[in-house]
Amino acid sequence: MRVLLLVVATIILIAGCKSDPSSHLGDAMGACSSKVEVVNSYGDTIRLKYSVSETILADQVASEWCKEKGKLYTKNTMNCSGCCTSTYLCQSENK
8 A cells, every 4th residue: 555655646746847847937927929019118218028039139129219319229227027128228429
C-alpha cells in the first residue's frame, strides 16, 4: 500500500513540475501585443506602449513623431511590466 501511495505521489509531483513556468509568467505580467501603440501625446511629449521586443521600433516611432516637429527625441521614462510604457520628449537641437 505504501508503495502504491509513493508511486501515485511521484506521478503527481512529476506532472505538476512539467508545466511551463514561462507561460504562467506571461499571464502574470499581462499580455502584450507586438505592435507599438500610442497611449497619449500632447505638446512635445508622446507616450508609447509596446512589447519589449519592439523597443527599437518604439524609438523609431518617437523619433519620427519628434522629427515632424523639427526636434530630436529623448526617452524620458521607461517601465516594463509585461508591456513596456515609455515617455519620450521632443527637444530642440540647440539645447
